[in-house]
Amino acid sequence: MRLWILILGALVLLSGNAAPVIAHDEDELSGGGHSRQNPNTPRGNGHGPALHDMRLVGFNNLQARSAYQPIVQQQGKRFIAYIGHHGGSALNPMTGVVEANGTSIVDITDPARPVYLKHLEGQTGAGEAGGAQMVRACSGDQLPKGIKGHTYLLRTLGTAGHQVWDVTAPENPTLVSTPVSGLRDTHKSWWECDTGYAYLVSDGRPQGWRVSRMTKVYDLSDPANPVFIRNFGLDGQQPGSTITPIPINLHGPISLGPNGILGSDGVKRVGKNRIYFGYGTSSAGVLQVVDRDKLLNDPTLGPLVPDAPGPSPRIRPTSAQLLYPQTGRMDMFPSAGAHTTFPVLDVPVPDFSDNSQGAVRDFVVITNESTSNQCLENRQLMYITDVSTEAKPAATSTDSRSIQTGSPCTSHKKPHRFVSPRHSRPMSKYRNGSGFDSSRTTAPQSSGKRTAVSRPSFKTRALPASFWPFAFRRSPGYV
Numbered sequence: 001m002r003l004w005i006l007i008l009g010a011l012v013l014l015s016g017n018a019a020p021v022i023a024h025d026e027d028e029l030s031g032g033g034h035s036r037q038n039p040n041t042p043r044g045n046g047h048g049p050a051l052h053d054m055r056l057v058g059f060n061n062l063q064a065r066s067a068y069q070p071i072v073q074q075q076g077k078r079f080i081a082y083i084g085h086h087g088g089s090a091l092n093p094m095t096g097v098v099e100a101n102g103t104s105i106v107d108i109t110d111p112a113r114p115v116y117l118k119h120l121e122g123q124t125g126a127g128e129a130g131g132a133q134m135v136r137a138c139s140g141d142q143l144p145k146g147i148k149g150h151t152y153l154l155r156t157l158g159t160a161g162h163q164v165w166d167v168t169a170p171e172n173p174t175l176v177s178t179p180v181s182g183l184r185d186t187h188k189s190w191w192e193c194d195t196g197y198a199y200l201v202s203d204g205r206p207q208g209w210r211v212s213r214m215t216k217v218y219d220l221s222d223p224a225n226p227v228f229i230r231n232f233g234l235d236g237q238q239p240g241s242t243i244t245p246i247p248i249n250l251h252g253p254i255s256l257g258p259n260g261i262l263g264s265d266g267v268k269r270v271g272k273n274r275i276y277f278g279y280g281t282s283s284a285g286v287l288q289v290v291d292r293d294k295l296l297n298d299p300t301l302g303p304l305v306p307d308a309p310g311p312s313p314r315i316r317p318t319s320a321q322l323l324y325p326q327t328g329r330m331d332m333f334p335s336a337g338a339h340t341t342f343p344v345l346d347v348p349v350p351d352f353s354d355n356s357q358g359a360v361r362d363f364v365v366i367t368n369e370s371t372s373n374q375c376l377e378n379r380q381l382m383y384i385t386d387v388s389t390e391a392k393p394a395a396t397s398t399d400s401r402s403i404q405t406g407s408p409c410t411s412h413k414k415p416h417r418f419v420s421p422r423h424s425r426p427m428s429k430y431r432n433g434s435g436f437d438s439s440r441t442t443a444p445q446s447s448g449k450r451t452a453v454s455r456p457s458f459k460t461r462a463l464p465a466s467f468w469p470f471a472f473r474r475s476p477g478y479v
Contacts, residue, residue: 060114062104065090069188072108073137075151080170081106081114082137082153085122087130092119100124101131103155105170117171123158130158134186134201137167138193138223145196145222152176152223154198156186162200164223179226180307185212188252190275196221197229197296199253199275204231207309208239208316213249215277216307217296228307229296230314234279234286234329235322248280251339255292263346264360270346271362274327278341281369282380285338287330289364289390294325328390332366335378339369343387362388366395 062083069084085101092099094116102122107115122132136154140146153165153173161181165173183203191198196219204214214233218226233250236243253275260271273293279286300321305312313321332338345362352359364387368380382399 058108058111058114060106060116062106063090063092063116063119065101065104065119067104068131068133069135071135071137073139073151075139075168075170078107078109078170080117080151080167081108082135082155082167084133084135084155085131086133087123087125087127087158089124094119103132103135103153105167105173107170118173120155120165120173123160125158128159132156132158134188136189136191136198138191138196140168142193143196143221143223144194145225154189154191154220156189157181159183159185159203162186162189162202164220164226166223176223177226179218179220179228180216182206187213187250190253190255191220192255192257194257194259197255199255201250201252204233204237207231209233209237210239210241210246211237211249213251215250215253227304228314229304230298230301231317232295232325233322234288235319238319238322239316241319247286248284251278251281251337253277254340254342256343258292261345264348268346271343274343276341276343276364278338278366280332280337281339282337282371282377283335285332285336285366285368287328287332287338287341287364287366287385287393288326289328289387289393291325291327298324300324328387328393330385330393330395332383336381336383337368338366340365340367342367358388361386363396364393 062085066086066088067083068086070081072079072081074080081104083104083106085104088101089098090101091097099119099121100123103120104116105118105120107117120132123130125131132155134156138146138152138154140148140150140152143152146152150166150168151170153167155163155165157163157178161183162179164176164179166176167173179198180200180202183206185203185205187201189198189200198218198220200216200218201213202216203212204210205212209231211233214231214237216231217229219229220226231238234247235241236247255275256271256273258273260269260274262268263270273291275290275292275295277286277288277290279288298321301314301317302312305314307315309315342365343362344365346360347363348360352361364385366383366385368382370380371377379400383395384397384399385393385395387393
């Protein structure tokens with residue numbers, strides 16, 4: 001299985017004729033605003049392909065479309081890659097028509113010879129205002145009310161909404177439903193295949209929310225018949241709130257579902273009914289830990305209602321109803337975001353092995369996002385955060401790109417988003433079926449004239465396949 005993930009991770013840094021990409025998320029202003037890089041800033045000379053613990057085994061240019069989020073889904077004896085694209089347009093050689101960027105569907109059963117099957121057109125527009133960046137997939141064999149033998153794809157339609165497609169025949173997808181439409185912003189959602197619950201990052205402004213990215217919870221156990229459950233976000237984002245400043249936009253959640261994941265002993269389950277939300281990407285970040293059962297089953301919300309403007313607390317929750325499922329929250333300092341909040345739980349700490357308490361800890365790895373070339377911004381870091389006491393999360397160490405691995409400031413590429421060692425090397429290892437050994441995540445080490453926090457070391461630790469989609473992201477139109 002790792003071989004197919006490596007295809008997506010072996011990013012070939014070559015230039016293509018894809019449409020220019022608008023900087024992603026920037027500072028995640030509450031209203032969804034974006035800034036742009038100064039076009040007069042000189043660029044460096046660039047560099048050749050960079051590899052670390054991987055090799056290129058296959059290649060497809062994705063019709064020269066800018067790639068964002070790739071996932072791999074096993075469908076029978078085939079392995080199919082679904083790649084979300086930024087906005088823009090390109091010629092589809094299979095149809096002879098220039099199409100708005102959407103979703104590329106590629107058969108990677110033979111990793112050395114990927115076969116491009118279909119381009120599923122997205123929303124017209126540039127950068128994040130178009131395309132279909134985000135993709136998730138679930139098997140009908142897993143979904144409680146899915147059709148057995150079928151495969152379903154959940155994707156954003158640019159900023160306009162969310163769609164579910166039947167991709168059982170990946171060469172000929174069919175639209176199944178559109179759970180949400182009429183939006184002006186979307187982002188990275190999460191879909192629990194074993195329950196069908198989906199946490200859709202959506203624009204809240206059409207229903208009076210104060211932010212352009214909050215959570216709409218849907219039951220997609222029957223993909224053809226979506227059921228709206230509730231709206232959710234940080235206290236202060238909801239309609240009618242006067243809290244200032246307005247809490248920053250949601251970037252995306254990671255749910256461990258009702259069953260959690262295997263603990264360090266390979267037997268017990270940890271993280272049951274927990275969802276980890278990350279708000280902000282490169283500033284004013286917030287980690288929010290949520291009790292999933294309370295989120296889905298708050299008795300004060302009243303009966304189910306349609307997903308439409310109205311007085312129901314499922315649409316317009318109170319502060320108390322937003323705080324009810326929240327078990328922990330950590331506000332980052334102003335220049336740090338919470339782009340991704342990845343749980344790594346039940347980790348034995350060798351240095352603590354002689355202690356009668358606290359020898360096994362729960363961590364969340366928080367990564368920031370860099371949005372400017374050549375370090376023209378605050379240095380973005382990775383934070384190892386101890387959530388063993390959920391009500392009081394605490395960052396125990398940071399990780400950044402070491403000067404020994406090459407300065408990110410001299411490259412013409414942005415050193416960010418799971419492509420740079422400081423932002424993603426540990427993350428890519430987690431999602432390739434590894435966890436991390438936290439024995440080196442709590443104590444800084446002296447290194448000459450400067451003090452540097454030691455890097456995490458790694459060891460084998462199985463994680464669910466649903467975590468793989470985050471493994472590698474973004475290349476200029478190649479996979």
